[in-house]
Amino acid sequence: MPVFISYDEADVGRVMSISQLLTAWRVPNWMPPRQNISAAQRAQIQAALAQADTLLRICTAATSQSYWMTLEQAAYLSMLADAFRARQPLARRLINLRLDKSYRLQPFDYADPIIDASDPQGSGWQSDLHRALMGA
Amino acid sequence: MFGNGQVFISHAHEDNAICQPLLAALDAWQITYWFDLQELDPGQRFADKIQQALEQHDLLLRVATAAAERSYWMYRELQAVRGLQHAFPNHPRRIIHLALTPGLVFDATARAEMVIDATSMERPAWLRALREALGYTPQPRVSRRTAIAIGAASLVAAATTVLAARFYFAAPPHTVAALKPATTPQSIASDPKALAQRWHYDFNFSADETAFGGDQRVGLAQDMDALYAATNSGLAVKALAPQDGKVLWLFPSKTSSITTLSNAMIIQVYQNVVYLIGNITTNALASNAFVLLALDKTSGNLLWQSAPISTVNGNASDLLIADNTIYFMGNGSVYAYRLNGTARWQPVSLDPHGGSEFYPNYPMPVYASGMLYVVTNPGKLYALDAVTGKVRWSLQLPGSGTLPGQYVIAAPLVFNGLVVVGSPDNHYYAYDAARGTLRWKSLSPAQPNTDFQEFTCMSQPTYAQSRIFAQSGVTDGLAFKGGRVFAFDATDGHLLWQVDPLQLNIPFQLHNAVVVANFEPATVIGDTVYFTLGCISTDGNQQGVEVLIGLRTQDGTLVSYFLAPVSGVSIALSGDFPSGGRPVANGLAFLSSAPILYVLNT
Numbered sequence A: 001m002p003v004f005i006s007y008d009e010a011d012v013g014r015v016m017s018i019s020q021l022l023t024a025w026r027v028p029n030w031m032p033p034r035q036n037i038s039a040a041q042r043a044q045i046q047a048a049l050a051q052a053d054t055l056l057r058i059c060t061a062a063t064s065q066s067y068w069m070t071l072e073q074a075a076y077l078s079m080l081a082d083a084f085r086a087r088q089p090l091a092r093r094l095i096n097l098r099l100d101k102s103y104r105l106q107p108f109d110y111a112d113p114i115i116d117a118s119d120p121q122g123s124g125w126q127s128d129l130h131r132a133l134m135g136a
Numbered sequence B: 001m002f003g004n005g006q007v008f009i010s011h012a013h014e015d016n017a018i019c020q021p022l023l024a025a026l027d028a029w030q031i032t033y034w035f036d037l038q039e040l041d042p043g044q045r046f047a048d049k050i051q052q053a054l055e056q057h058d059l060l061l062r063v064a065t066a067a068a069e070r071s072y073w074m075y076r077e078l079q080a081v082r083g084l085q086h087a088f089p090n091h092p093r094r095i096i097h098l099a100l101t102p103g104l105v106f107d108a109t110a111r112a113e114m115v116i117d118a119t120s121m122e123r124p125a126w127l128r129a130l131r132e133a134l135g136y137t138p139q140p141r142v143s144r145r146t147a148i149a150i151g152a153a154s155l156v157a158a159a160t161t162v163l164a165a166r167f168y169f170a171a172p173p174h175t176v177a178a179l180k181p182a183t184t185p186q187s188i189a190s191d192p193k194a195l196a197q198r199w200h201y202d203f204n205f206s207a208d209e210t211a212f213g214g215d216q217r218v219g220l221a222q223d224m225d226a227l228y229a230a231t232n233s234g235l236a237v238k239a240l241a242p243q244d245g246k247v248l249w250l251f252p253s254k255t256s257s258i259t260t261l262s263n264a265m266i267i268q269v270y271q272n273v274v275y276l277i278g279n280i281t282t283n284a285l286a287s288n289a290f291v292l293l294a295l296d297k298t299s300g301n302l303l304w305q306s307a308p309i310s311t312v313n314g315n316a317s318d319l320l321i322a323d324n325t326i327y328f329m330g331n332g333s334v335y336a337y338r339l340n341g342t343a344r345w346q347p348v349s350l351d352p353h354g355g356s357e358f359y360p361n362y363p364m365p366v367y368a369s370g371m372l373y374v375v376t377n378p379g380k381l382y383a384l385d386a387v388t389g390k391v392r393w394s395l396q397l398p399g400s401g402t403l404p405g406q407y408v409i410a411a412p413l414v415f416n417g418l419v420v421v422g423s424p425d426n427h428y429y430a431y432d433a434a435r436g437t438l439r440w441k442s443l444s445p446a447q448p449n450t451d452f453q454e455f456t457c458m459s460q461p462t463y464a465q466s467r468i469f470a471q472s473g474v475t476d477g478l479a480f481k482g483g484r485v486f487a488f489d490a491t492d493g494h495l496l497w498q499v500d501p502l503q504l505n506i507p508f509q510l511h512n513a514v515v516v517a518n519f520e521p522a523t524v525i526g527d528t529v530y531f532t533l534g535c536i537s538t539d540g541n542q543q544g545v546e547v548l549i550g551l552r553t554q555d556g557t558l559v560s561y562f563l564a565p566v567s568g569v570s571i572a573l574s575g576d577f578p579s580g581g582r583p584v585a586n587g588l589a590f591l592s593s594a595p596i597l598y599v600l601n602t
Helices: A009-024 A039-051 A067-085 A107-111 A124-134 B017-028 B048-056 B066-070 B072-087 B108-113 B123-134 B152-156 B568-574
Strands: A003-006 A054-059 A093-098 A114-116 B006-010 B032-036 B059-064 B094-099 B115-117 B145-148 B197-202 B218-222 B227-231 B237-240 B247-251 B258-270 B273-282 B288-296 B302-305 B320-322 B325-330 B333-338 B343-349 B366-368 B371-376 B380-385 B391-396 B413-415 B418-423 B427-432 B438-443 B456-458 B462-464 B467-475 B480-489 B495-499 B513-516 B523-525 B528-537 B543-552 B558-567 B579-584 B587-591 B596-601
Touching (some): A003 A009, A003 A067, A009 A054, A039 A067, A054 A067, A067 A093, A067 B072, A093 A124, A107 B048, B006 B017, B006 B048, B006 B072, B017 B032, B059 B066, B059 B072, B072 B094, B094 B108, B094 B123, B108 B115, B115 B123, B218 B579, B227 B596, B237 B273, B325 B371, B366 B413, B413 B462, B418 B467, B467 B528, B480 B513, B528 B558, B558 B596
Parallel strands (some): A054 A093, A093 A114, B059 B094, B094 B115, B218 B258
Antiparallel strands (some): B218 B227, B273 B288, B288 B302, B366 B371, B371 B380, B380 B391, B418 B427, B427 B438, B456 B467, B523 B528, B543 B558, B579 B587
């Protein structure tokens, strides 16, 4: 059940906390590198995407202009499409974790689970995320 | 009509043909709809305008077929609308499943939404059922088809909301040798790869024009309903039917308060309105001024005109329409107008010199995710907040400078969080759209410009199918170096294929020919990428042709072509370029620099 965490480099601090939370839940996860990416790292990112059964998109103010997040979403959707055509629609999934209210949800975001963690006082999102990752 | 009265048609690309009766019915009922003509790759699926279309249309009409069952993208569209229904219960949305092939099984959720089984009844019956489901009542307005065409300006628009391509000649006018109306050379009439001409319109010889001495420069916009030509002579704007070239309307009309309109070559069509910049003289005003005009696209009637734009002297860029705003560059500044002709923000001056003697026109701005990207010369790339006009970042393009060959002449491309722009040092550079940091650079296969005294042409790139298509060359009036068209990988910029047009099996019939590259973007339609460029003989006989070539996006194999004879002198010295390969109803439009507008059957 490896989780590929797709994020913008501007959010690396917050995303590390989320990665640690997933690790505490014993959910294998991986944060791809974001700076000075070499050809080998690029290949590593592609391999990790192919192996991931969940793409966790960290949706923040930086998302709409994030080069890597856009690429990763498009690539993962291609794999979702392949799984759909192979009649294995549950083989992969995409989850949107919204950290900032300034992230404007796009219509296609509503095709997948959206977990709202944008309320700094709220903690219910953690149980929602846990449920979504466990497929409940 | 339900909700906002607009229908988003969700269908599989391979069902385009069987959707025609449905589209004809919606046209007849004067129902505005969104129908995506192209097959999009995953990156294009997230273009702002597609997302907006899905959000803004209250009714999802799902064309249910066997192909639809296999379409993941239709599945996502359906899931997205269901998600929107759940998230916004106070904003009612409806889903109608229209079954066009037999044997489909609909689950309880779909049946609770609505299923019209067109396979179990005659066409009039299911159309009646659909009409009633849509709550159709006749309205006194003209129907409109909003069809997207991914390619060229519209491929740029995969990341923007530009809805119609425009053709524009950027260089100063020179005398162009008079040509007879074009014909297809006999030698290629039987070539299956030669595109057949449906009709042509000669702006030098048409009856409308002769009283004004003919036109020499033309700007053109198009949508699925008409082609809109703006010229630099007295009868400035006309709409032409794509089927037969019939003139639908002319502007200014005899009853218009505007008596003359000249230098109107900047034109764009968006929704039901044609927007243009021109120099007008009115009955009330003896003097003339440059203004922004809006015309009703079905009648040509003037809707409004802006206050005079005192700082624009005709050297304005193409119009970009995005986020309910008209953006353009002129005199070194970025302008923003609302769709009612009032200024959205004060012009933002980026180039204090106000253009250059070598290249007075500016490439058009490009929009993506609330940002504008513009280039000024010598060679600066800016990112501005589209709402406020505030500069977010800027950078100097490598290789740019003050010599004529160091100018950047084509607009950038924005897609997937990247800004790609051709620089005179023979490279395309890709920058992070949010921050301006360099992601990659790609070398052009054309011979590099070494002394920068010549005119360097790096076309506006086009994105499709995870590739970037472009052409480049060094094209001065006296010294030519071979132009090339090519494709490179959009993720890292490595070259995938390149083509020397002279090596293609096209009967140019020119001796010692050279290729004159063009800065116009390519157009991608399906699996074919269309480039427009010129070829001239170097024998001093003034012979030349302009060519539209269609190449397979995968490997650059020749698919189709069209040749238009022109004076080699006009290509070489006027700097005018052919333009086109843009989709019109069941065909392609191609504008030669003669200028002659051709509509070709595909």
